[in-house]
Structure formats: structure tokens, C-alpha cells
Amino acid sequence: MHRPVDVLTRNNVVVEGVPRGQPMLFAHGFGCDQNMWRYVTPEFAGEYRIVLFDHVGAGGSDLGAYHRERYSSLEGYASDVLEICRELELRDVIFVGHSVSAMIGVLAAVREPERFSKLILVGPSPRYIDDDGYEGGFTREDIDGLLDSLDSNYLGWSRTYAPAIMGRADRPELGEELTNSFCRTDPEIARHFARVTFLSDNREDLRRVITPTLVLQCSDDIIAPRAVGEYVHRELANSAFVHLQAKGHCPNLSAPAETVEAIRQFL
Amino acid sequence: MLPSRSEDLIAELVRDEILHETAEDLYENAATAHFTSLLDGTFVRVNGTLLRWTGYAREELVARKRLHDLLPPGARIYYETHYAPLLQMQGEVREIAVELVRADGTRLPVLMNSTLVSDNTGTPRIVRTTAFDASERRRYERELLNARADAESRARAALALAHVTEGVVLIGEDEDVQLMNPAAERIFGIAAAAAETHPAAEVLRGWREIRARVTSAPGDGVYDAQIVPIRHGDREQWLSVAATRASAATVYTVRDVTGEHRLDQMRSDLVASLSHELRTPLTGALGAAQTLDGRYDDLPDEQRRLLVAMLVEQSQRLANVLDQILLASQIDENAFDPDTRTVDAADVLDAVVGGLAPDDRRRIVVEADAGALVRSDLDRLRQVVANLVDNALKYSDGAVHVTVTVRELAVRIAVSDDGSGISDVDQERVFEKFFRLDPRQRTGVGGTGLGLYISRELTQRMGGRIGFLPRERGTTIFVDVPRPEPGATER
Numbered sequence: 001m002h003r004p005v006d007v008l009t010r011n012n013v014v015v016e017g018v019p020r021g022q023p024m025l026f027a028h029g030f031g032c033d034q035n036m037w038r039y040v041t042p043e044f045a046g047e048y049r050i051v052l053f054d055h056v057g058a059g060g061s062d063l064g065a066y067h068r069e070r071y072s073s074l075e076g077y078a079s080d081v082l083e084i085c086r087e088l089e090l091r092d093v094i095f096v097g098h099s100v101s102a103m104i105g106v107l108a109a110v111r112e113p114e115r116f117s118k119l120i121l122v123g124p125s126p127r128y129i130d131d132d133g134y135e136g137g138f139t140r141e142d143i144d145g146l147l148d149s150l151d152s153n154y155l156g157w158s159r160t161y162a163p164a165i166m167g168r169a170d171r172p173e174l175g176e177e178l179t180n181s182f183c184r185t186d187p188e189i190a191r192h193f194a195r196v197t198f199l200s201d202n203r204e205d206l207r208r209v210i211t212p213t214l215v216l217q218c219s220d221d222i223i224a225p226r227a228v229g230e231y232v233h234r235e236l237a238n239s240a241f242v243h244l245q246a247k248g249h250c251p252n253l254s255a256p257a258e259t260v261e262a263i264r265q266f267l
Numbered sequence: 268m269l270p271s272r273s274e275d276l277i278a279e280l281v282r283d284e285i286l287h288e289t290a291e292d293l294y295e296n297a298a299t300a301h302f303t304s305l306l307d308g309t310f311v312r313v314n315g316t317l318l319r320w321t322g323y324a325r326e327e328l329v330a331r332k333r334l335h336d337l338l339p340p341g342a343r344i345y346y347e348t349h350y351a352p353l354l355q356m357q358g359e360v361r362e363i364a365v366e367l368v369r370a371d372g373t374r375l376p377v378l379m380n381s382t383l384v385s386d387n388t389g390t391p392r393i394v395r396t397t398a399f400d401a402s403e404r405r406r407y408e409r410e411l412l413n414a415r416a417d418a419e420s421r422a423r424a425a426l427a428l429a430h431v432t433e434g435v436v437l438i439g440e441d442e443d444v445q446l447m448n449p450a451a452e453r454i455f456g457i458a459a460a461a462a463e464t465h466p467a468a469e470v471l472r473g474w475r476e477i478r479a480r481v482t483s484a485p486g487d488g489v490y491d492a493q494i495v496p497i498r499h500g501d502r503e504q505w506l507s508v509a510a511t512r513a514s515a516a517t518v519y520t521v522r523d524v525t526g527e528h529r530l531d532q533m534r535s536d537l538v539a540s541l542s543h544e545l546r547t548p549l550t551g552a553l554g555a556a557q558t559l560d561g562r563y564d565d566l567p568d569e570q571r572r573l574l575v576a577m578l579v580e581q582s583q584r585l586a587n588v589l590d591q592i593l594l595a596s597q598i599d600e601n602a603f604d605p606d607t608r609t610v611d612a613a614d615v616l617d618a619v620v621g622g623l624a625p626d627d628r629r630r631i632v633v634e635a636d637a638g639a640l641v642r643s644d645l646d647r648l649r650q651v652v653a654n655l656v657d658n659a660l661k662y663s664d665g666a667v668h669v670t671v672t673v674r675e676l677a678v679r680i681a682v683s684d685d686g687s688g689i690s691d692v693d694q695e696r697v698f699e700k701f702f703r704l705d706p707r708q709r710t711g712v713g714g715t716g717l718g719l720y721i722s723r724e725l726t727q728r729m730g731g732r733i734g735f736l737p738r739e740r741g742t743t744i745f746v747d748v749p750r751p752e753p754g755a756t757e758r
Contacts, residue, residue, distance in 0.1 A: 031348030035356060099348070138340060145341020151412055152364040152376075152405070153345070198344070220307060222335060223347050247307040249347040253355040254306060 007087040011080055012060035015088070016041065017050035022117070023090040024048045027081065029099025029123075030197045031190075033059025036098065039256035044263075048094070053084055055101075057189030066189055074100070074200050078107035085115055094267065098122040098252060099223065100197040103205070110208045119213040120263055123249050124232050125224040126202040134203070137225050143198045150191050206235035213239040214266040216259065220247040240266060299399040300377070306391060308333035320400065322370035334396075337367045339374065350381075354394065358383045364401065364408075376405035434521035437513075438467050445516055454506065454523050473497030473506070483510035483517045494524065537701045540716055544588050552581035595700065595717045598724045605644040605729045609751045612639040612648075612671050612678050619653045620669075627660050635671035639678045641748040643729050648748060651722045651733075652680055655744050658718065659684035663741060677731065677747035685741035694735045698723045722746075 007013070014034065017024075024044055026037045034052040041050045054061040055077055070076040081104060085093060093116045097105035102124030109116045128136045129143065213236050217229035226243070233241040242262045246255030280286040294301060300317035304310050310328045318325055321337065335343050342365045354360045360381045366374040377398040385391045428435060434451030438444060444462045452459055455471045462470040468478070477495050484490040492509040505528040509520045555577040563571070597603045613635050620631050641648070652669075659667040663686030672679045689697060696702050701716040719733075726733045726746050736743040 029348065031345075032352045036352055038356070138344075142340035142344070145339050146344045147341070149342045149345035149365065152408065153349075221347075222343050248351055250352050250355065253352055 007080075007083045010056060010062045010065045011053040011084055012062075013084055013088070014052040015049065016052070017045035017048050019049060021047060021049040022092055022094065023051055023088070024094045024096060025051045025053075025081070025085070025090065027053070027095070027097040027101035027104060028055065028058070029097075029101050030193055035059070036250065036252055037096075040096075040252050040260055040263075043256075043260040051084070051088065051090065053080075055193070056080065057186055057193055063186055063189070066186070068192060071192065071196065073196060074104050074107055074202065077101075077104045078111065081105065081108040082112055082115070085112075091115065092117045094118045094120065096120040096122065096263070097124075099124075099249065100200075103200065103202045106202060106205050106209055109211045110205055113210050116211045118267070119209070119211050120216065120266065121213060121232065122216045122252060122259070123218055123221055123224040123229075124215060125228045126206055126232060126235075127200070127228075128198045128223075129201075131201075134231070135225075135227055137222065137228065138198070143195075146194055146198065147191060150187065150194060203231075203235065206232060207237070209236055210238065214263070215239055215241045216251065216262055217241065217243045218246050218248060218251050219244065221249050223249045242266070299397050302328075302334075302396050302398075304334055304394050304396065306394065308335050308394075310334070311393065317398070320369070320375055321367055327370075339366055339368055342366060354381055354383055355391075358391075364405070367398070376401045378404070432522075434519075434523075436467075436471070436519040436521060438517045438519060440515055442467050444470060451521060454504075454521055472499045473504070477506070477508050477519070477521075481508045481510050481519070483512045483519075485512050486514075487511075492520070492522070494528070533701055537716065540701075541588075541592075545585065548581040548584040548588070552578050552585065555581070591717045591721060595721055598721065598728075603725075603728060605647055605725070607642050607644055607729060609640055610643055610645045610648070612641050612680060612748065613637075615643075615645065615649050615652055616669060616671060616680070618649050619656055622653065623656070623660075630660060630665070630667050631656070632666050632668045633671075634668070636673045636678075639671045639673050640751055641678045642751050643731070643748050644725075647725045647729065648746075651725055651746055652682075654718045654722045655680075655682040655746070658682075658744075659686070659742070662686040673750070674747070677749050679745050679747050681736065681743055681745035683738065683741060683743040688738070688740065688742050689735070698733075 012034070024041075026034065026041060028034050028036050033054045037052060041052065044050060056071065057063065057066050070079075081095075084090075085108075095105040095109065095116055095118070097103075097120070099122070102119075102121035103126060105116075105119050105121065106124075106126075109119055125136060127134060128138045129140060130136050130138065215229055215233045215236070217224070217226055219226075221229075229241065229243075233239050242265075244251050244255065244258055244262060246258055248254055251259045277286070295315045297314060297316055300320055301314040302310055302317055303312040309330065310332055311330065313325060313328050317323075318328070321328075323332075335346065338346055345365070350360055350363050360379075363379045363381075364376070365379060366376050368374055378401045379396055379398045381394050381396040383391045384393045384395055428448045431448065432450055434454040435446075435448045436444060436451045436455075437446040444465055444467050447455070447459045447462055449459075452462075455462070455473075457470055457472075467474045471477075473495065476497055480493045480495045482490060489511065490509060492507040495506045495508055497504045497506060503525070504523065505525045507522040507524045511518050511520075555574040559566075559571065559574050559578070566574070594603070616633060616635060620628055620633065623631070656667065656669065659682050663684035665685045668681075668683045670679075670681045670683075672681070697719050700720040702720070723733050726748075729748070731746055731748045733744070733746045736745055
């Protein structure tokens with residue numbers, strides 16, 4: 001019934017670096033696409049095989065491949081990660097996941113532990129909503145507020161995300177060809193992805209991970225507060241915890257050098 | 268306005284010290300809020316407009332609060348997942364819609380533009396942001412979003428209307444067709460485009476009958492649907508119609524119940540024919556039994572024997588009818604399991620003819636190939652052939668020809684009569700369960716309407732087929748029975 005899926009096109013997979021090197025698979029978080037790794041991956045490209053991709057619905061992925069049912073839980077996204085691994089015959093994978101993709105990597109590593117040698121989780125949170133004795137940092141109403149924000153920005157969406165990229169003479173490394181591609185997301189999909197992400201609960205899955213894991217915790221990260229990062233570290237059987245000076249939720253953008261250094265140390 | 272006049276005006280403004288603007292004044296009292304923050308969002312400089320709009324004092328914001336603190340929680344996630352990454356990647360973000368939370372907790376919708384400012388080493392240090400009051404715009408956008416949600420909801424309603432299996436027709440007060448869905452198009456056999464805006468009575472067949480029979484219920488009320496028969500050409504269509512009055516129109520819900528009606532009719536025909544089929548032998552048997560009971564001693568031996576024979580014959584007929592009904596229900600439940608062996612078709616035919624009454628037997632003309640071996644269930648095949656022969660005898664007066672022909676894969680047993688024949692349409696339908704050529708038995712020919720149904724089912728389950736051969740007069744019906752596979756051992 002299903003048409004054959006070209007995984008590499010579906011997820012806009014880009015392979016760089018050393019062809020026979022150990023693979024590093026980078027997964028972007030909610031709200032952006034593979035571009036958010038652009039300051040990080042060049043640092044590893046001389047030594048590793050770099051695999052980048054966009055989640056279905058984001059960036060250059062095939063929007064037609066988006067099926068609400070498949071992506072109604074993070075498991076669907078984890079299946080995509082595993083399909084990419086199979087398609088490229090990746091073994092011994094170092095998985096680097098930002099934000100929600102940290103949990104997507106956890107789910108993938110639980111399902112096929114033999115495929116992954118290390119997990120690097122940047123700003124992970126297994127549960128965003130407060131729960132009996134657990135502080136995720138948000139309430140259900142907050143998440144509704146986020147959905148409102150997405151709706152409010154829906155009208156200006158294309159304007160905000162495409163032509164806004166101009167007048168950055170100070171950042172010539174952002175080539176012209178990227179003008180229309182930053183973090184574009186279909187608004188309907190973004191809304192659904194937001195629900196799936198922020199209403200998910202993957203606390204139980206943490207205990208089932210056997211892969212050595214690095215938890216990268218930012219300072220002042222309101223999306224994944226320190227207590228949540230520590231919870232993740234505590235629940236994982238085999239993890240290291242590094243607290244970054246970088247503030248906010250995207251150290252890969254705001255403090256790439258510090259992020260790269262922490263990953264290097266772990267590897 | 269003439270340029271010279273404008274220049275005069277400007278000179279006037281300068282003289283009156285009104286056009287005495289400084290950069291400080293332009294910043295502080297701009298029509299938009301301005302603020303500068305560190306990369307982590309901490310306010311380092313804010314203008315008076317922001318303070319007036321938000322109700323904060325300068326010292327409450329500068330170095331004390333971050334932009335996040337003025338955002339509702341949901342918008343904070345949005346800021347972290349969309350705004351901050353874009354700013355860091357692009358150096359600039361424009362027209363992000365957020366709400367700022369004022370000191371008193373109320374919210375101010377704004378649109379923000381931000382620019383990342385780097386020091387002379389190229390390191391980003393601060394963010395300059397302009398926010399303008401977007402209350403009106405937001406209200407307008409809300410309206411747009413609502414309109415969009417509304418349009419989506421309408422689209423869903425239209426989808427439901429397009430795919431509902433019942434016909435829906437909206438009729439205006441002037442009796443014009445205002446709207447009809449695809450199901451209604453099918454029922455009335457007219458495209459919506461051709462019917463809409465036209466008087467219903469002119470474009471919808473049978474509309475006068477429907478109007479005459481169906482009373483519309485006032486809004487929210489529901490009356491039972493009425494069954495309305497409609498005739499067009501030689502077709503009869505039965506519609507179930509209910510109507511409800513909406514504000515300035517009436518909604519008619521229409522269902523084509525012709526199929527159900529036919530089924531209903533079939534059921535009552537069945538009751539009629541079954542009661543007749545059971546009643547006739549029962550009357551005969553009962554009459555004989557009562558006579559024997561009341562006048563046994565007065566009757567001569569000969570008379571008694573006749574009555575007993577009649578009792579047996581009629582009871583047998585009764586049992587046959589019941590057997591047929593039972594067999595049909597076994598077939599329906601798939602409980603029938605043929606006992607297939609190699610048999611000679613001539614033996615089957617002999618058994619059938621041997622079982623006929625002498626008068627009937629004389630009407631049969633047999634032409635049979637020798638050695639017509641078949642793989643079949645002897646009893647069931649006999650039942651099928653007997654049924655075909657019975658029908659031929661019943662529906663004609665002359666000779667009935669039975670031929671047995673050995674063909675390549677099958678043996679064909681064909682039964683021909685010179686009766687009134689069966690129309691092409693009925694040839695399709697005679698194999699339906701309970702179908703009768705003359706359900707009301709006007710011609711006096713009885714039957715349960717099960718014979719050919721059973722014959723076809725039995726034949727097919729034994730690997731054969733049954734059908735009619737074209738014929739100018741009368742009817743030829745045949746069964747093809749599979750021949751034994753070559754080399755198969757005879758059991």
C-alpha cells in the first residue's frame with residue numbers, strides 16, 4: 001500500500017566529512033533544521049563521517065511524506081533515524097541530538113542499541129510538563145500558549161522565515177543559497193510537532209538506555225532547566241554530565257566552541 | 268502644498284523651537300519601543316516608550332530582567348526555539364509576533380524586529396530590538412485566523428455533505444432548489460448545477476408527489492420519514508423523505524429505498540407463495556385424513572386405499588417443500604458438503620424419469636450419449652435435474668426434451684420445453700432466492716421460488732455451472748457437470 005520511501009530524500013539527508021570515518025549523526029530540535037549545526041559540524045568533518053538530516057516537516061524534507069499518524073509520537077521520528085542508519089549502513093553511530101531530538105535519539109538507541117556507540121544529548125528533557133513530584137518547567141496551559149504563538153506567527157510565516165535574511169554583512173559565512181531555507185517549517189506541521197514534543201513523556205525510556213551518553217546542560221535554559229538535565233543524568237545508567245557556560249537553549253549556535261570542546265572531551 | 272510654502276513652515280517650526288529634536292529625544296520618545304539586551308536577553312538599555320507601554324520603571328528592567336521575563340511561558344518556548352536560533356544564524360529577525368506581559372499582568376501584542384550587533388572582533392555582543400504596538404493588527408489577525416478556522420470548519424461540513432449517503436436538498440421559500448449534494452444528484456438523476464436556482468417541481472422528478480406527501484417539521488423538530496413512490500419511464504423508485512424547516516429554507520433528506528422496498532415485496536411474496544405451497548398439500552392430506560376418520564367403516568376398501576394413497580402423496584409433497592427450505596438454509600450457512608464420486612449421467616436421468624408420474628413420464632424425450640461419466644454427488648445431481656425437468660413440465664404442455672452430451676471437459680444435461688419462455692431479464696433473476704415468475708400464482712403454477720436457487724448453488728458447489736441456451740421458442744436450461752479427470756480411478 002505504501003509507495004517505496006526514499007529515506008534520503010524524505011529526510012533531506014546530507015553526508016559530509018570522512019567517507020569511511022565513524023559516523024556522527026546530528027539531529028536538530030523543534031523550530032529549526034539541520035542548519036543549526038553549521039558551526040559545529042565543520043569541527044568534526046576532518047575526522048568523522050558527518051550525517052545531517054531534517055525531520056519530516058522541517059527544512060528541506062519532503063512535506064508530502066508527513067503523515068499525522070506516523071508522527072503522532074516521537075517514535076515515528078525515531079523510526080526515521082533508524083531508517084536513515086539502515087539506508088546508509090551506519091554502525092557505531094555517535095548520535096548528537098538537540099532538544100527534542102535528544103529524546104528521539106534515546107528512543108532509537110533503546111530500539112537498536114547495537115547501532116549506537118555514543119549518545120550526545122544537548123538540552124534534553126524527557127518531560128516538559130510538571131508532574132507529580134517532577135518539575136519539567138511548564139504547565140499544560142503554557143503549551144497552549146506556545147501553540148497560540150505559533151498561530152500568531154503563522155500569518156507572517158513566510159515573511160519572517162525567508163526574506164528576513166538580509167543585511168548580514170558581518171556574517172558572510174551564511175551563503176546566499178541559504179536565503180530561503182533557514183528553519184522553515186510548514187505551520188500545520190510545526191503545530192503538530194509542538195504538541196507531540198511538548199506533551200510527550202519519555203522518562204521511562206531513559207532507564208532502558210545502555211549506550212554511553214553525554215548530557216550537555218546549558219545555563220539559564222528555560223526549555224530544559226538544570227534540574228531536568230540532572231534528572232536525565234541520574235536516570236541514565238551510563239552518562240556524563242557537562243554544564244556549559246552558554247546561556248539559553250541553543251549552545252550549538254550561541255557557543256559553538258564550548259559545545260564542540262565538550263563533545264570532543266567526551267569522545 | 269507648494270514647496271516654497273513648506274519651506275516657510277519648516278522655518279516657522281525651527282523658530283518656535285518645536286523642531287528642536289535630539290537623537291536622545293527621538294530614541295526616548297519614539298513611536299516604537301526600543302531596547303538593547305545582552306545575548307542572554309538581559310536588558311541593558313530601554314526607551315521611555317517601552318516603559319510607558321509596559322508600566323515598568325527603568326531600574327526594574329535594566330540589568331534586572333531579561334526579555335524572557337516579559338514573555339508569557341508559551342512565547343518563551345517560541346523565543347528559544349525559533350527567535351533565538353534565527354537571530355544567531357541570520358544576525359537579524361523581523362516581525363516576530365509575541366505578547367509582552369506588562370507590570371500589571373495584562374498583555375501587549377507587539378511585533379519585534381531584532382538585530383545582532385558585534386564588536387570590532389566580529390563577536391556578537393548585544394541585540395537591538397524594536398517593538399511596535401500591534402494590538403489592532405493582532406485583533407485583525409485573530410479575525411483572519413478565526414475566518415480561517417471558520418472556512419476550515421465549513422470545508423469539513425461540505426466534505427461531510429458531499430460524502431453522506433443520504434441525499435440532502437435545500438429548498439428555498441420560493442420552492443427553488445438552493446443546494447443539493449452528490450447523493451441527491453444520484454437519486455434525482457440531475458446535476459446540482461443544473462438544478463440549483465430552478466423551481467424544484469421542474470427539475471426534480473417526483474417533486475410534486477414528495478411535496479404532497481411530506482410535511483416539513485419546524486426547526487429542530489423531526490417528523491418520521493415518508494415513503495414516496497415515484498415513477499419515471501418504466502422505472503419505479505421508492506424514496507424515503509423527511510423535511511425540516513430551517514430559517515428561510517427547508518432541508519429535505521432523501522434516501523432511495525427502492526432496494527429495501529423490493530426486498531419487502533419479496534418477503535410478502537414469499538409468505539404468499541410459501542403459505543400456498545404448504546397449504547395445498549396440507550388441505551389435501553387433511554381432507555383425506557378427516558374422511559377416513561369420520562367415515563372409515565362406511566367406505567369401500569378401494570376408496571380407503573385411494574384416500575390413504577392421497578394422504579401419503581400429499582404428506583410427501585409437504586415434506587418435499589420443507590426439505591427444500593431446509594436445504595436452502597443449509598446452503599446459505601455453507602453447511603452443505605457434496606459427496607463427489609464418479610457416476611453415469613444416464614443413471615441419474617433414469618432415476619429422475621422413473622420418479623415421475625406416468626402422465627409426465629410420457630412427455631419426456633431422452634437423447635443421451637453413451638458413457639457420460641461425471642464427477643458429482645449422485646443424490647444432489649438427481650435433485651438438480653429433477654428440478655429442471657419439473658419446471659419444464661410445469662411451464663409447458665408439450666414434450667420435454669432432455670439431452671445428455673459429452674463435451675470436452677463436462678457433460679451437458681439440457682432440458683428444453685416449448686412453453687412461454689423466459690425473458691432475458693428474468694433469466695438473470697430466476698436464480699435469485701425466492702424469485703418467482705408469477706409470485707401471486709395467477710397461472711396456478713406453484714413453487715417455493717427456491718428450486719433454481721438451490722439448483723444453481725448445488726451445481727456450483729459441485730464444480731459445475733447452470734444457465735440458459737438461446738432459443739426461439741420455449742426454454743432450454745442446461746447444467747454442465749465436470750467429467751472425471753483422465754486416469755482417475757473409479758470409486
